[in-house]
Amino acid sequence: MSDKLENSIKELMKNRQGGRKDISSIPPPPDDAGTRALGEALDSSFKIVKLIIVGLVIAFIYSLTFSVQPDEIAVKLRFGKPVGVGEEQILKPGLHWALPYPIEEVVRISVGQSRTVLSTGGWYPIDPEDEKLGKLPPALNYLRPLADGYVISADGNVMHARATMKYRLNPNMALNYEFDFTDPTNLLQNILNNSIFYAAAHHTAEDAIYKDQIAFNESVRQRVALLIQEYKVGVTVESIDVQTSPPLSVRDSYDQVLSAQQEARTAVNQAESYARTTINAAQGQASTILADGVTRSNQIVRVMASEAKSFSEQLPYYEKNPELFKERLMAETMQTILTNSDDTFYIPPRDGVERELRIQLNREQMKSQREKDKAKSAAEGASTQTSTRRR
Structure with missing residues (x-):
């Protein structure tokens, strides 16, 4: 069968070399089961190869994304x-x-991750676990070279200072951070150390440690921002936490000073608060007294004006008949005095005879006796009316 297929292929090649001929003159290959199987196998192989090629192309395109x-x-x-x-x-x-x-x-x-860098130049060595527990290393009267970090303040004193900076990469300048520096983290650490030394050189130890920490911290932040901008590091600072401390050998003395100053501030604040309260109360009382005085003054002026007017109106009557005016004024006065009195006693003149006048001062007893007398009189009157009706 293979010889026949080979002869057919050779005949086909001859026809192509000799020019175009009627393809119908070429005898068809023998139609048998082997030829069909081979054709089907070739078709299947070509399909598989096509699928593999398409898959490779898709995988290649996907790998590019x-x-x-x-x-x-x-x-x-x-x-x-x-x-x-x-x-x-x-x-x-x-x-x-x-x-x-x-x-x-x-x-x-x-660029979304917050990163942290710590300064290394100005702090004493301490174990992280001890620091969490609040334990300090032993205090020495000297500094150990290459072990104890420190800074020198503007007034020439030795103190400790450190800073912790949190930052993020600036999306618009992140390439600077990634490609312009061999170790950008180390660069930021050096910037932080430089800023601490710079701030210490411009502030006294007293200001940096407890008197004006805000100004010291602000100096560190400004120096960090300046150097980051100057070197174009490509980061955005989120926060900078600055800590200062006196040397461990004198820390107790500093703490005592701080405690005394805190107590002094507390006492001053309490005194100022008491002074404000007292002044406000005194001002309120003064205002009340002044207001009452003005009111009383106006009232007295009105009364005096009324009395002056009354006297002015009565003057013609007095001038016309003084005795009659006195008697009338006495009668009016007595009427005013006796308006709310329960009992009135008229005592005639003694006419040269010495007399003794006794007055019962227990008003409640007199009222009780008077009420009893009234009740008794009412009862007697009722009984008299009853007997009269019976008759």
Whole structure:
């Protein structure tokens, strides 16, 4: 069968070399089961190869794509150099593509993560576990070289200072942080150390430790911001926590001074509060007294004016008949005095005869006796009326 197939193929090649001929003149290959099986096998193989090729193409295209997460940015390096110019180099969150390595390489940079860096130059060595428990290392009267960190203040005193900085990468300048420096974390640590030494050189130990810590901390922050901007590090500072401490050998003395100053401030605040309260109360009392005085003064003026008017009106009557005026005034006065009296006693003149006048001062007993007398009189009157009716 293979010889027949080979002869048919040779005959077909001859026909092609000799020019176009009627293909119907070529005898068809023998139709048998082997030929059909071979054709089906070739068709299946070609289909499988096509599927494999399509899969490889899809896999290749998929391998060229990558996604950038919301909390990161990315940059494509083509033969080690960033692709694009300026902000075009930064790939924002989303779907992007890149040629396979080693032609292009994708570098991802996390910008949503908060990072921390600690200063190392101005603090005494302490075990982290002891620090959590509040335990301090033993106090010595000297500083150990290469072990005890310290700073020198503006007034020439030795003290300890350290800072903890939290920062994030600036998405627009993250490439500076990633590619412009060999060790950006070490650079930020040196910036923090430099800022502490700089601030200490511009403040006294007293101010830095307890008297004006806010100004010292602000000096550190301003120096850090200046150096980060100058070196174009590409980070955004979130917070800087600054701590200061006197040397351990004199820490107790400083604590006593702080305690005394705190007590003094408390006493001063209490005194000022008491003074304000007392002054406010005195001012309120003074205002009340003044208001009462003005009211009383106005009242007296009105009374005096009324009395003056009354006297002025009575003057013609007095001038006309003084005795009659006196008697009338006496009668009016007595009437006014006796208006609310329960009992009135008229005592005639003694006419030269010595007399003794006794007055019962127990008013309640007199009222009780008077009420009894009234009740008795009422009862007698009722009984008299009853007997009269019987008759």
